[in-house]
Amino acid sequence: MADRIAHAASAYLRQHAHQPVDWWPFGPEAFAAAAERDVPVFLSIGYAACHWCHVMAAESFDDPDVAAYLNAHFVPVKVDREERPDVDAVYMAATQTLTGQGGWPMSVFALPDGRTIHAGTYYPPFPRPGVPAFRQVLEAVVETWTQRREELLRHAGALAEHIGSVTDAQRGLLALPDEGAATAAGPVSDAAVAAAVAALARSESADGGFSPAPKFPPSSALDFLLQCAASGTETAAQAAALADRTLEAMALSALYDQVGGGFARYCVDARWRVPHFEKMLYDNAQLLRHYARWAVQAEAPAHRALGRRVAQGTAAWLAGSMVVDGPGLASSLDADTVMADGRHVEGGTYLFTRAELAAAIPDEYPLLEPILDGEPVEGPGGAGGPGGTGGLGGDLPQTLAFARLPTGEQWRAWDRARPRLERIRAARPQPGRDAKVVAAWNGLAVQALAQAGLLLGEPGMVRLARDVAGYLWRVHWAGTGAAAAGPGGEGAPAGRLARVSYDGRASGAGMLEDYAAVALGFQAVAAATGGPEWIRRAGEVLGAAERLFLPDGQPRDTTGDDPLLATARGGRVPVEPFDGVVPGGVGLLAAALLEQAGLESAPVLGNGGGGGLPEGGEAVQGEPAEAEAAAGNTDEADRFRRAAARGRMAADLVRFAQRVGPRAPGATGTALAVALRLRYGTGTEVVAVGGDAEERERCRRAGLLAGAVLPPPDGWPAAPDGSLRVYLCRGGVCASPFGSAGELEAALAAAGT
Incomplete structure (x- = not known):
């Protein structure tokens, strides 16, 4: 009966096309039909790999009687949350407000103007203690709609205003006034870093992780802890120990697929022994990056070996099970x-x-x-x-x-x-595979594969990262006009990034997280391959992100504002500073801005400001942008000014971590990690040339672990005899080059103390 979704690109929507429910895709047509019929909208929000979505589908949506009631009294709408995270976000906020919890399938009842009137998650076919049957919920909504409409309208208005006030509060976090202790050396102070580590220590579980069951991989917290462990701060050892225990627990657990590689979504028990078996690309992208880093910086040899084993197994699973034509990476395997x-x-x-x-x-x-x-x-x-x-x-x-x-x-x-x-x-x-390619998750995977390949000396990982990045450039990015239009011609317009693609056909407007994650992926490929074209491509994507999501210097999550969603959130413009299952868009953007600032501000080196690199000599000093401008080199001056502005914006975007990080480190790990890089590695670039490949790789690994940027080595001279020369530059000025990786490591360690 659901002919409207039978030919949808979304695998999740197609899973429901056979049902007797008369499903509509999300859009103004469905809500207009509800207004014309004078009935509420029922939104069922989920994703293809969701176990409980399958359960509710079989129990309720396949039932002819339930379907008939739904069709008679509602306009039923099916939403793929991975295609439309903006829809998911606003109705998840409503669901959590009404019930105190969230999850999928999400079952939301809305007015024809988009405002929520009732919401929940999974409803069984028969009542259970504390949980009504789905049919009972339907009947209660219909009764209220017909008998107490005014009450329902007041309730919907209050809920929309509440969601809007939460959005206002989140935006207010990003506008907190500066604190001198933080801004003296960066956006976060040593005291705030120590407090965030201490908060994680207090919440640490005896079985690893920082929460009771269900146990989710704490990727955001691990990002912060691993960066802190490499920072040389007083809390580095404590951060390293916390990361060690959780990374070991997950690596030995059933969360990690010991046979086939890759991580499940979460475990239902406290001991990490019973996973919820779906495998999501976004989890594996983040954990691959963390385990590769752990494999290099962990103190214990057994931990380094375990980290390498898990990183290699996860990358092999990605290459063997998740690559789709293009190549892109599929979004999930079914539970x-x-x-x-x-x-x-x-x-x-x-x-x-x-x-x-x-x-x-x-x-x-x-x-x-x-x-x-x-x-x-x-x-x-x-x-x-x-x-x-x-x-x-x-x-x-x-x-x-x-x-x-x-x-x-x-x-x-x-x-x-x-x-x-x-x-x-x-x-x-x-298990079934959802072949949908999501830009943000693929960007995170490209970043992880490129960095893991560099850290572990695995060229196959770097090749896969480069190939997937090429797919994102050709298909998802329409800046060159190469992206194919999706069904109905809805591909991304010129200079825009598409959110998803199916079979090489892109569709849907990218969100802030998509632009930022794809830019980070391109930047990681540039660092791993030395390819300057990837710096240019990252710059194009990031430049579009700045225009679309920072039009007035204030970040936002979406490029446009769907009138239905705007009404549902009380007219506010959405912004999400906190990390969820994927890093928050604000933190990702800050990381991308910081990285691009370093990549594009390669120091101007030479004798007398001439811009050339000497063949020999003692120190190599760069000419600051002011000197270049005085000499008439306006292109160089513009480049430095742009890089400096991006660095300042990165700092501004994560400044909220100073106050919020100590209270909620698990939800601010991305921002805290960026803030640590700003504090201990601002404007730092590492370039290694000459010598042998092993020496150069060691230098690049040291730079990556320290949070430095790795510009392409093109045009940088080795020592006159061809031996290793390592340049460590800050703010456009390079110190005397080092002749060994050990000297670089010592200098980086000293900078972090």
């Missing part, structure tokens, strides 16, 4: 597996019984069995498990996790066993 008998079983692909393990890896199992610490989970085969091998022992299928760090002998046994388990899993039904 459920559709088994041979048609049942949807969460995690059905991944689980093994102990008997299955013993039969599959008979030589290695006795050595591994003492450290295996999975949790029994009801599987599709009942006692026989997902493989349908009930005759092998009858125990329940289990997740795979390690109770402690394996010994060297146990790791070797696992490395022999893992490919056999992977082959067994490959023969099972596989």
Whole structure:
């Protein structure tokens, strides 16, 4: 019946096209139809990999009676939250306000003008303690709509105004007055950094992480802790220890797919033993970057080895399971597996019984069995498990996790066993993949792959990063007119970034997070490959972001303002300074501005301001922008002024971390990490030329870990004999070049103290 969504690009919408519910896609037509019929709008918001979305679909939306009631009394609208994060954000705010919690599927009832009248998440087909049945909710909304309309309108208006006031408060955070203690050396003080680390320490779980169950990967907090650990501050050791414990716990847990690589969305238990099996690109992009960094900067050799193992496994999973034509990276793998008998079983692909393990890896199992610490989970085969091998022992299928760090002998046994388990899993039904390419998540993945490849010496990761970046440039960015129009010709206009693409066809307006993350990805490719064209491309995307999202110096999340969403949020312009499942757009923009400022402000070096690099000599001094301007070099002066302005804007955007970070470090980790770079690495560039490749890589790794920018080495001279020469520059002035990576590391360490 839902012909309107049968040919939608969104895999999530197409999953519901067979249903008797008369679904509409989100847009003014659906709300106009509700106004004409004088009925409310019902919005069902979710995404393709969502387990409970599948459950509610089967229980309620497939039910002809429920569908008939919905169609008669509402205009039903289906929304892919990954396509329309702006829609998701405003109605999630309403849902959380009304219920104190949020999640998907989100079930929202709205007026024809977009304002929310009631909201919740999953509703069962029959009432449960404290939770009404979905049909009961529908009937209650209809009763209120017909009998107490004025009351409903007042309630909707108050809720919209409340959401608007929250938006005002968030924008107010970004306009906090300067504090001298912070601004003397950067936007955040040592005391605020220490307080943020202490707050995370107080909330640390005994099993790793910083929250009770359900346990989500604390990617934002890890970004801050790892940057703090490398900063040389007094709290560096404490930050490193906090990061070590959580990164180790997750690496050994069932959150990480020990067989196939990659991370699940979260674990439902406190011990990280029962994952919610969907795999999201945004989680894996962030965690790949963190584990690659941990693999290089962790103090314990066992942690460095574990970090490398997890980073390599995650990158291999991305390359093997998530690449779509282009190549872009798909958005997710489903939580459920559709088994041979048609049942949807969460995690059905991944689980093994102990008997299955013993039969599959008979030589290695006795050595591994003492450290295996999975949790029994009801599987599709009942006692026989997902493989349908009930005759092998009858125990329940289990997740795979390690109770402690394996010994060297146990790791070797696992490395022999893992490919056999992977082959067994490959023969099972596989979870569905949402092939939607999301610009922001792909940008984060490009950044992670490029940085991980640089840190770990893995050229394959860098190649994949470059290839995906090329896809984003060709398909999602229309600055060169190369992006294909989406269905109906809705591709991004010239100079704009498309939010999503399907089969190489782009559609939807990018949001702030899309522009900022794609710019960060391009910048990381420039640093990893030395390709100056990626600096130019990042500059184009970032320049558009500044025009679209900072028109008056005040950030905003969206380029335009959908009238329906504007009404739903009380007429306010949205801005999100906090991190959620992905870093907040404000923090990402600050990071991109800071990086671009360094990449584009390569110091003007030479003798007497001539701009050339000497072939030899002791020190190499740059000419500041003022000297260049005095000499008539206005292009150089403009370049420095633009870079300086971007650096100042980056500092302004994260200044709120000084006050908010100590109270909410888990939601401000991106801003705190940028603030640390500004405090201890402002205007720092590292360029290594000459010598051998291993020496240059060591220098670039040191620079990356310290938060320095890595401009392309083109035109920078090696020592006269071809040996290593390392340039460390700040604010357009370079110190005397170093002759070894050790000297650079010492100088960077001294700068952080």
